[in-house]
Amino acid sequence: MRLSKDMVEAARKALNKPAPYGPDVDLSKYDILNPRRIEPAEILERERVRDASGKLGFTPEIVEKAGYVQVDEAYLASALIESLRKQGVIVMSTAEALRKLDMAREVAWTLISPDTDKYVATAYLYGKEQGYFIYVPPGVKVRTPIYTCLLITRGMTAQLLHNIIYVADGAEANVVTGCSIAGLHAEALHISVSEFFVGRDAKLTFAMIHAWSKGAVVRPRTAVKVAEGGRYVSYYMIYSAVHSLQSYPKVILGRNASTSLYSVISGEGEGIYDVGSSATLAGPGSSAEIISRNLAKGRSRVVARSEIVGESGPSKGHIECMGLILSDTAYISTIPLLDSRNSEAVLTHEAAIGKIGEDQLTYLMSKGFSEDEARALIIRGFLSVEAPDLPPQVKLSVDRVTELISSKGHG
Amino acid sequence: MSNEVLRVENADIYVAGKRILRGVNLSVGAGELHIIMGPNASGKTTLLSAIAGVEPYEVRSGRVMLAGEDITNYPLYKRVEKGLVLAYQNPPSFKGVKVLEIMKWLRRKFDLDPSFTESLAEILDIHKLLGRDLFSGMSGGERKRLETYLTLSIMPKVALLDEPDSGVDLDSVGRILEAIKLALKHGISVVLVTHSTHMLNLVRPLANTVHLIFKGCLVFSGLYDEVVPLVIKRGFEGAAKALRRWC
Numbered sequence: 001m002r003l004s005k006d007m008v009e010a011a012r013k014a015l016n017k018p019a020p021y022g023p024d025v026d027l028s029k030y031d032i033l034n035p036r037r038i039e040p041a042e043i044l045e046r047e048r049v050r051d052a053s054g055k056l057g058f059t060p061e062i063v064e065k066a067g068y069v070q071v072d073e074a075y076l077a078s079a080l081i082e083s084l085r086k087q088g089v090i091v092m093s094t095a096e097a098l099r100k101l102d103m104a105r106e107v108a109w110t111l112i113s114p115d116t117d118k119y120v121a122t123a124y125l126y127g128k129e130q131g132y133f134i135y136v137p138p139g140v141k142v143r144t145p146i147y148t149c150l151l152i153t154r155g156m157t158a159q160l161l162h163n164i165i166y167v168a169d170g171a172e173a174n175v176v177t178g179c180s181i182a183g184l185h186a187e188a189l190h191i192s193v194s195e196f197f198v199g200r201d202a203k204l205t206f207a208m209i210h211a212w213s214k215g216a217v218v219r220p221r222t223a224v225k226v227a228e229g230g231r232y233v234s235y236y237m238i239y240s241a242v243h244s245l246q247s248y249p250k251v252i253l254g255r256n257a258s259t260s261l262y263s264v265i266s267g268e269g270e271g272i273y274d275v276g277s278s279a280t281l282a283g284p285g286s287s288a289e290i291i292s293r294n295l296a297k298g299r300s301r302v303v304a305r306s307e308i309v310g311e312s313g314p315s316k317g318h319i320e321c322m323g324l325i326l327s328d329t330a331y332i333s334t335i336p337l338l339d340s341r342n343s344e345a346v347l348t349h350e351a352a353i354g355k356i357g358e359d360q361l362t363y364l365m366s367k368g369f370s371e372d373e374a375r376a377l378i379i380r381g382f383l384s385v386e387a388p389d390l391p392p393q394v395k396l397s398v399d400r401v402t403e404l405i406s407s408k409g410h411g
Numbered sequence: 412m413s414n415e416v417l418r419v420e421n422a423d424i425y426v427a428g429k430r431i432l433r434g435v436n437l438s439v440g441a442g443e444l445h446i447i448m449g450p451n452a453s454g455k456t457t458l459l460s461a462i463a464g465v466e467p468y469e470v471r472s473g474r475v476m477l478a479g480e481d482i483t484n485y486p487l488y489k490r491v492e493k494g495l496v497l498a499y500q501n502p503p504s505f506k507g508v509k510v511l512e513i514m515k516w517l518r519r520k521f522d523l524d525p526s527f528t529e530s531l532a533e534i535l536d537i538h539k540l541l542g543r544d545l546f547s548g549m550s551g552g553e554r555k556r557l558e559t560y561l562t563l564s565i566m567p568k569v570a571l572l573d574e575p576d577s578g579v580d581l582d583s584v585g586r587i588l589e590a591i592k593l594a595l596k597h598g599i600s601v602v603l604v605t606h607s608t609h610m611l612n613l614v615r616p617l618a619n620t621v622h623l624i625f626k627g628c629l630v631f632s633g634l635y636d637e638v639v640p641l642v643i644k645r646g647f648e649g650a651a652k653a654l655r656r657w658c
Contacts, residue, residue, distance in 0.1 A: 363502055365491075366488075366499070367496070367561055368496075381506060381544075383507070
């Protein structure tokens with residue numbers, strides 16, 4: 001772990017450094033609480049925990065069996081099933097991993113620099129390494145999803161997290177993270193710094209569902225390194241109001257590595273959603289696809305960024321970015337960027353923004369759908385991204401959320 | 412007509428403020444097959460769309476009666492609930508909306524007869540389309556067969572089929588004809604717009620009435636042999652001049 005004096009100093013200097021994207025936020029008004037460990041019963045019995053996790057479509061059983069649960073400053077790790085433990089799979093808090101494991105110390109803060117911006121710097125200096133650490137040993141294929149829940153139940157709280165996933169060579173894992181807040185109006189800050197490592201010929205499928213509140217400020221910072229022949233699949237979904245969300249995960253791909261990055265953004269209220277994905281084709285034979293569906297209603301502002309950098313060839317990258325505006329006061333901007341530094345990198349993109357077609361509405365009504373039913377069906381179709389790598393259990397959660405978005409799909 | 416199920420009375424039909432058809436009268440009995448013929452842009456699609464209640468087509472004077480009920484001012488989906496369904500000539504494509512999803516929805520909404528829908532699906536060779544996006548990336552034949560299926564499976568009182576045979580191979584035309592026969596057998600009335608001589612030959616034994624539309628007017632309604640041979644021989648204009656009864 002890079003905890004040198006220089007690093008701390010650099011982070012201190014970055015405490016006022018705004019991010020290049022998204023509105024700048026005054027972080028001083030949020031309370032930073034000391035982390036503490038809690039017992040399962042304490043978590044599960046709290047009504048506000050049930051409220052927050054329920055918004056994600058996570059049943060009490062999922063929360064009970066989750067590998068890691070963080071509620072405000074309190075955490076619980078882990079209820080991992082015995083068979084996984086026997087195979088050497090580790091799920092613990094990052095703080096504990098950094099105390100106990102050399103490899104955790106070796107990789108922490110190597111993909112994201114603490115002085116990246118004020119949000120990362122704050123998490124680095126004050127977060128006390130809350131968050132989860134997941135390790136899957138070489139060759140171990142964990143097909144059952146490992147759930148993690150990151151919940152906020154108290155207003156004006158700053159939740160500062162540092163998550164690490166390490167899937168060793170030839171291993172596989174499915175991680176599902178739900179991030180949510182209790183109540184519809186609560187003000188809170190969520191900063192989540194995530195560093196993921198996918199080994200040679202390894203595979204990580206990472207699904208993240210966000211359900212926030214009108215007052216939530218959300219700043220995830222994610223970087224992923226995929227080694228030769230590895231595969232990283234990410235499925236991100238947000239379907240709630242938010243004060244502002246800004247995120248731009250970056251994936252670096254080695255030789256013959258591949259990634260598929262899906263995101264489904266449903267903006268509402270007055271929220272600002274500045275969400276992107278970036279992939280760097282660093283190794284020959286690597287490939288990336290970035291697929292996003294962006295829906296905006298109310299007075300929301302959605303900025304969908306995507307970037308593929310072709311550093312080596314042959315390599316292949318494709319961006320597909322679609323937007324659907326459901327009200328005249330909403331706003332969507334798609335910013336696809338292709339950056340080729342190698343003549344054998346084939347990079348393409350397609351983007352379109354529109355409203356629901358009158359011809360589609362009329363057609364469905366000609367088959368007996370009411371206008372509301374037709375609208376919901378069209379929205380559900382728009383949001384249905386074919387993501388074949390998603391495990392069935394995760395697909396169920398995604399389908400539940402998609403259903404929820406489409407059923408309230410009015411401007 | 413004692414078993415009359417659809418009646419259009421002296422209807423003037425407008426699109427975006429412009430009158431396209433005037434003084435249309437039409438009467439369709441239960442389980443009957445009616446053919447509507449006319450040159451391009453004569454108002455055939457306009458007539459079917461206005462009867463079905465598709466905007467911006469509107470009946471400004473006159474009225475549309477379905478099984479004795481005045482449905483002139485009913486919205487589109489309500490007419491479907493009442494038993495009047497339009498099959499589009501060119502249905503739009505839907506990305507992400509699966510055929511199976513639509514079929515499930517129709518089954519729930521209309522409490523469909525499983526033996527009828529199964530026979531219909533077999534005739535129209537629908538099963539292989541279930542996992543596909545609705546009309547997206549489908550061939551002409553697949554689109555028409557699916558649209559015919561979605562329209563007839565509801566078992567409406569009246570099905571309005573707008574050129575279900577255009578741009579379709581002979582096999583698919585045969586399947587669509589078989590689907591129409593099954594519908595008629597189940598008492599569904601069918602109003603069919605077609606241009607194709609092949610289809611016209613096939614429906615000859617089934618057709619009760621043929622209507623001829625020319626220059627914004629339904630000029631004649633009569634037996635198949637009164638209209639079709641004359642149109643084939645003298646063209647629409649010649650046939651309209653010879654047969655003109657109204658307008």
